[in-house]
Amino acid sequence: MPTAASSARRSVADVGHLLRFRASGRRRPAVLALTIVAAVTLVVAVAPALAPGAGDGGEGTAQDLRAVLPAALAGFVLLAVLSAGASGGGRELIARDATAVFPVSPTTDHLGALLLAPLNIAWILQAWALLGMTSYAVGAGGLVPAQVLVVLWLVAGTAFAQAIGWALESVRRTTHGPLVVRALAVAAAATALVVQASGHAGDVLDSLPTHGVVVVLADGVTARWALSVLVALVAVVALVAVGAWPAHVAARRSPREEHLVESGQYRARALPASALGAMVRVDRASVWRAVPIRRGLAVLALGPAMIALLGGLQWDSMTILPGLVASGGALLYGVNAWCLDGRGTLWRESLPVDPATVFDARAYVLAELLLAASLVTVCVGGLRAGVPDAADAAALASTLVVVLVQVVAAAMRWSQRRPFAVDLRSARATPAPPAAMIGYSSRLALTTTTTGLLFSTAALLGPWFVSPLLAVPMLVWSGLRLRRTRRAWLDPDRRVTVTMTVAAA
């Protein structure tokens, strides 16, 4: 008779087996990406402590960082919860269909998702920010004990988020679950807005329990530090164990949202007027009927918008948002855009249509999706920012268009160069393996953030027409890259690699 302890041991061992199974087909770039991430993490955690002014007790940047650290620690947990909740309990170590034939327990699934949670650019960037801020705030003297606590916070926060993610997923799988979860999200957002509008945001931030954590980590090795480490370790173990329970509950219930999509009736519409229109219609259906894309897009469009709204972001800083949303949108499926057709790729490829039309439809639907999400973010985020002046409006419009073309060009290029057989049926599915996703997201984040900052600077320094003038060469460059990818798509020998790979989903 298996006991809870023996089941847990078995689940941990199974995670190892699944990891080895996954790693067996891994290519070198994945190992390289992970090595780079580890190296950068080490640099970020240590280098700021060696900089001038690090750990200064008086007025200065170190003191400022110590003041914002409590909010940053809490923000990390909040975003981890959002991520785990949106992805239906976290990412899959092995795709759902593949695991169906193996005796993989929900505990194994939970541990796998926990292990994959850090392989996400949002998680990594936040972790780097926290490690870097702590490093500078405490200086070289108290660096090791402080970073030990921060690392434990990251692990405990991720385990907590994972447990909440599973709990939300288990609710979502009940009769009115999707509605309940949406209502919870709206209520949380409304509460935040009310708190902000009533001028109590500062009070809330001041009362965060993370203030105590920052005091302990700044004091070096003390009895309280040792106790905090012990408590954090116990919390990690407890949260990991507790998270397995809602994972089991969720596993016993069927994924309602996915089933609703697959069993729903879709009204017949009139025949599209053109071949391009017909391709666009099927591509749109493939996008909007995919639960992970739909859910991810809602979080992406409204999440940054809410933060902008709550933080009272002004138009001159708003140029950072389109890049963030477009990059995130591309990561929902765009970086492996041909996977939308799944096993239908062979049939679609046999249809008598110019491959250029197929490419144009796929790029158009991706661009349309990214533009819609970016516009929602900017419009909602700018509700409290008043009317933008000409320079800010021109900078924002230029950023929108430039990052859109940049992201579409990059996504279509990667989709062609490195296709993956992926089935986006599960809410937890991603269009590429985690290591590849990190590579894509870091490159997208770098490009689009730089672009946003460039236009932000242009708005500050020059008259309104500087931004459109700056945009022209950038658009030409990205447009040329997109055209080159389109031309390559017309080559049947190159296209067949994508077709054969994607059809294996």
Add this chain to the structure above:
Amino acid sequence: MPPPATPLVDVRGLHVRFGEVEAVAGVDLEAHAGQATALLGRNGAGKSTTMRVLAGVVPPTSGTVTVSGHDVRAHALRVKQAVGYCPDVGGLVPRASPWEHLQLSARLRRLDGWEDRGRDLLERFGLGDVAHRVTAGFSHGMGRRLSVLLAALHEPDVLLLDEPFDGVDPLGVEATLDVVNDARVRGACVLVSTHLRELAVEACTSVSVLRGGAQVATLPASEMLGEDGARAYRSLLG
């Protein structure tokens, strides 16, 4: 004696390589209008790859392949216009409904007044009730039936059915056999790739056996019938 008719499918020395793997290693094949040919062979014999080449989906590495008079490499679009293809795996866009599949095919093939035939085929293949549901929720057999239906919708000159009977119930098999017969009667050329010898014999007039990526024999379907046919088939598989 009348000169032999020009074959609708003419394959000479077909080779297909994927990197280090030679999926097809020298296939010659002729198939004529009004004829149904079965491609038989073990897994990995090159049947599906040959079908994909004929459908204009996979370009040949070497050799000449003409379908309905068009070279597949030079005129892939014309080949696709002439062909109706049921792929061996899936073959369906997961989040589109059967009706949306039919609409896409009809629009790209410039079909007029196809709706009644589309509805009739959906009913014949037992898919009338699920015409507006996405195919991701379909069983394997339902997917196969829809793939055959999509290949047959536009009454193509060349009908390519890759594993059309795989996992299909008896009514679906019957409907598929009807589609093959209808195509033959109206003068289309039909190629059926399958592992099921008995059904291949029932559906087709001739049989080509592939082994290790190459063709080893072409013979009348009647020679593959019954126990004698089974023995002959086993010996050809090596």
